[in-house]
Amino acid sequence: MTTISTQDVLHLAQLSSLQLDESEIESLRTDLEGILGYIEQLSELDTTGVEPTYQVTDLQNVWREDTVDDYGLGRDQLLSLAPEADQKQIKVPKVL
């Protein structure tokens, strides 16, 4: 049975770019432990020598012409969606 510690939750939150509120941590810890406990049953299934399936279309290498297509969307239209934009660029607070 996999146990998940508070430290594990914080590590997973960091990997997931989630800055969790203190009040969320314990309930997430219990939930994640429960979910991992359920999916662990897969370990009893023998998958030796089996190829993994990543997609189910049977399609392979769907090519298109190497030409620019803006899908009818202009720069201004896309910039207007950003929470903050300036001088034709998206703006964010300082990185460090």
Next chain:
Amino acid sequence: MSKISDFIGHSARENVQQALDKARSNESFNAILSYSEARAYERADKVDAGEITGRLAGVPFIAKDNFLTVGDTTTAASKFLENFSAPLQATAIEKLEAEGAICIGKANLDAFAHGGSTENSAFGPTKNAHDQSRVAGGSSGGSAVVVALDIVPFALGSDTGGSIRQPASFNGVVGVKPTYGTVSRYGVVAMASSTDTIGVLSATVEDSELVMDILSGQDRKDMTTLPDFFTPESISSPKRIGVIKEFMTEDVDSAVREKTTAYIEAMKAKGHVVEEVSLPLLKYALAIYYIVVPAEVSSNLGRYDGVRYGARAEDAKNLSEVYGLSRDRGFVSENKRRIMIGSYVLSSGYFDAYYLKAQKARTLLINEFNKVFESYDALVGPVAPTPAFSLGENTEDPVKMYLADIMTVPASLAGLPAISVPAGHTPEGLPVGVQLIGPRKSDALLLALAKDGEA
């Protein structure tokens, strides 16, 4: 409930007005997140003036709010996209509009389509059309309820692990999850790319068939779409149908089993050969699903960073806080659980034991389905182990909530078409649906079987 044909040949403006009036008088169900009133009337007037024609001319519909539509918001029922107004439309919407259909609003869902009850919506749960103390099912709960309440004859939904079929069953409407790749997903908020599908919910099988005929086909904007194979058909000779043994055990609600058995008896009476079949690997499907899908979710939801679009935490002092705080506030708990489980199963040291293992198990499950379809044209069984459960009944325990998907995730993992068809009501008056599952590209046959069952 009305059929598409009830709306054809009438004033489109009146059709739209009636649908909007009906929607507003049913707001206590919380099935609709926004109305597209201005655009709907504008398009209705063009239909009435003969400028727009087609097989759905003047027919109102509602789209799940994870389909991008121009002119109004597309929220995915999340705080992140609460004020997001899309600059483009989903291909599915474009195709319906090209046939004259009119989108009058957007339906509630579990935020980012994560859930099986619509209780994970950031804007409150949708209530079941037959009992307001019960869930609508999910994640396309709003889409199922607007059809069941007869607001519109059909609605668009998305189905990643049962999100069309299960709410269809809970509300007594038809729900179609097509073969993976049948309908373009361009312009639909991505959840799990290897199982996401677009489909329809409607009052009648015939209407679902018509809408699928319009929606299906290749789209160069979605490289996973298949060349159009969908052609409506009818049953001309008896079929071989397998009853899924693992879905008819005593763990399944007795009224659900009774209604499924009655549906099976009716199929036999029509001359079809119906036999019990066993698919022993089905018991692992939910575990496979809750590894593969969170892994894909964690990757697909990486785009919500508070930088390019959507809500940014205003108090973020640096870039890392823009990401971390915007994501913490923009997502509901279920989004976070899935993202973190995805991060877990993909992280070094666990990748082989979880993610790779699940993808291998998925191959075994697909092989098992293929083997059964050598002898049978389709499989039949319940859609969900219970009818609609009570609001709040499963919210405390995510695993308990996931178990509501146990009968719908297998077809999703294998990319198979599966439909939910109304099969009567429990003694308490709650709808029960049966599920028909077929080999890839047998969508039209499943609908033909369902039509045969209605007749």
